[in-house]
Amino acid sequence: MQDCRILITRPEPENTLSRERLSALGWETVPLPMLEIVPIQGTNQQLAIRAQVFDIDEFDYVIFVSKNAARMACEWLDSCWPMLPEGIHWLGIGQGTTQALLDEGIPALSNPGHTTEALLDWLKPVKMTHKKILIVRGVGGRPELGQKLEEKGATVSYLSLYERRKPNYSAQTFFMLPDINLIWITSGESLNNLSEYVNQHKPEWKRLPILTPSTRVNQQAKEMGWINATCAQGADDNSLIKATESHIGKQND
Incomplete structure (x- = not known):
């Protein structure tokens, strides 16, 4: 398994955290974030953000x-609410996001899956008529979650805490990269950015195995x-590690 060199495209700080975990497993990694997360x-x-948090x-x-949404929201909550307001259902999409909330003392729950679609499926039995829902995200996030909740009768608002930007890489960046054997991608937007660079500088990568976080992105x-x-x-490390182990197992058969 040590022969598998994995390209990690997560934004920071998740990129470094994932690489540290994979290094502990004996895998070699190459960092190439395909998103930059920039706080508003x-x-x-x-x-405006402060006003929304005061009204939470x-x-x-x-x-x-996302974990970025959870981390940044916790900073705002700490500054606006010395004690958390009661009566709110705190939900994280994916175990990583939920754990980030739990680490900050927010009693969050998570659906069994890791995607927006899985969360919506989990919430199907829940009556949402006249419920007020706040979705904490980055600017211009996917609209599906809010739309589906509104179809269930909920009133949906958004709290946007950060922007996602495409990193600026030169041709030399790709020229200097070592050979890789496998790619981790964790969002559709990261995939778009990676594909644009690959089409320009590394078209042969299109033949490499690439692990995606969901059926939609796949x-x-x-x-x-x-x-x-x-x-x-x-999109969490556990899911991607399991898929990586499965891929390597098939290669070694």
Whole structure:
């Protein structure tokens, strides 16, 4: 398994954390983040965020779509709420996001799956009519979650805490990279950014095995010309490690 060199495309700080875990397993990794996470900085925007956080007790559910959303929201909650408001259902999409909330003392629950679709399926039996829901995310996140909850009769608001940007890499960056054997991708947006660079600088990578977090992103990868895409059924390290072990096992058969 030590012969598998894995390209990790997570944004920081998750990229470093994943690489540390894989290094402990004896795997070699190459960092190449395909998203930059930039906190909202504008004065007026931060004032608007603070106002929303002060009003968070008006919501029945608060849903966090990522670990970045969870971490940044916890900082705002610490500054605005010395004690957490009661009566709110705190939900994280995926075990990693939920654990980030639990680590900060927020009694969050998580659906058994790791995706928006899995969360929606988990919430199917829950009556959402007249419920107020806050979705904590980055600017311009996927609309499906909010739309489906509104179809169930909920009133949905959004708290956007960060922007996602495409990193700026040169041709030399790709020229200097070592050979890789496997790629981890953890979102559709990261896949888009990686594909643009690969089309320019590393078209041969389209033949490499690439692990994706969901059926949706896996189909997206195939449509973009990745001929060896496999769904890992989650964007968390555990899911991707399991899928990596399965891939290596098949290679060694």
